[in-house]
Amino acid sequence: MIELNDVHKAFGNNRVLRGVNLTIPKGTSMVIIGGSGTGKSVALKCVLGLVTPDSGTITLDGQDVTQGDRDAFLARFGMLFQGGALFDSLPVWQNVAFRLLRGSLKRPKAEAREIAIEKLRRVGLKPDVADKFPAELSGGMQKRVGLARAIAAEPEIIFFDEPTTGLDPIMSGVINELIREIVVEMGATAMTITHDMTSVRAIADNVAMLHEGVIKWTGPVGQMDASGDPYLDQFIHGRAEGPIEAVR
């Protein structure tokens, strides 16, 4: 279980997180929604330790994420970045097997390649993609390679940062389905950030709405439409009028 308690983070005068409280039960899929610049990515990066909160605590299974063995902590995570964040200088299979080629999870090269090809197949890519470089792939294929990399070491927790941004509706549907299947199949805890309401309905068990640095509403995805929360209603229906200012 991941718990964020009263997490604050500011960049200069810009107070991005103003006391975020959120619980993500083990084995569930939490989707965080909210407008651009509301701190969704910062919250996610705080959990991973990529950004250090100014105050508040973040715990994983009751343990403070800033304490203990960092490598062991990170080995429990997989992450799909918004732009894929694939390493340009490495072929696709080495991107996917990055963690399996070095560090504590190191395997023999042939075995790592085999696992990489299997993971590529899992996300719907053919084995001939393995020896290509990321720049030779389309945006959708890069996202799928990123997804394969995120699941390569079979992590307990997977983070997805804007998994469908920049993709056409069909490819978005494919990625959403893949994410849902993989999360269910692996029994992983998932945390996703997105603006895409189709993704929310496809991926989420629970939804949290982040606005002005705090969680405005959280609950099961099935209760989202009948929440009665004006912020959530405006966001999910994409209305210009409401408590969320359209010009920010």
Place this chain on the structure above:
Amino acid sequence: MSLTAPLAALGRQVLSALALIGHVTLYAVETVSHLFRPPFYGREFLAALIQIGWLSLPVVGMTTLFTGGALALQIYAGGSRFNAEAVVPSIVAIGMVRELGPVLGGLMVAARVASSIAAEIGTMKVTEQIDALVTLSTHPMKYLTLPRVLAATLAVPVLVGVGDVIGIMGGYFVGISRLGFNASAYLTNTVDFLETFDVVSGLIKGAAFGFIVALMGCYHGMNSGRGAQGVGRATKSAVVAASVLILAANYLLTEVFFTA
């Protein structure tokens, strides 16, 4: 505007310069400290060695070749004013190995390598590849910075050594073809007046310059701003900082080696 405003602006600039020196120093210390802490990424080190050392050889070779030739012409023209044309071989050799080889080699590597390292790492930063490295349990300092800094520190002295030889050869070709020197006498004069420490001091300078070049490339890349403009600024800053630091370090090392 208050009368103290210019003073305050100057103070801010000084404080920001001091903070930058502090950051770079800490970055350098952290980089070196990773040398003694596993893991060490040998494959990345070898790739950096080829990129920085082998692929810089043509540009360093061409630079020192033409500089050696021009140096011979200048020394001949200057020396002829007081009948000292005979010093051309020895001055070309000493000038190349003590100063021009390391400084020009360092500056050319700075232009070629510091810029490419800063652009590569800066792009990795803005496309979240550095964050991806962290989430994949890989320390960016170990994976990106240390291999490049170590490779440059080892490769640039070799480049300087090769550049010295090519520069002296440039002077030799000009000496025998344009200035009427006897080939055998030119080589004898070159070797007779050159001391081991002349060469060693140049190689030590090369190592220091290599360290500076890669460190500046990595530091500015890691601290790159967002977008194309941020990466462009990081690249420019890396080359300017590396070049200025090479010239400053050259003066300091020359003081240490030849006036102490």
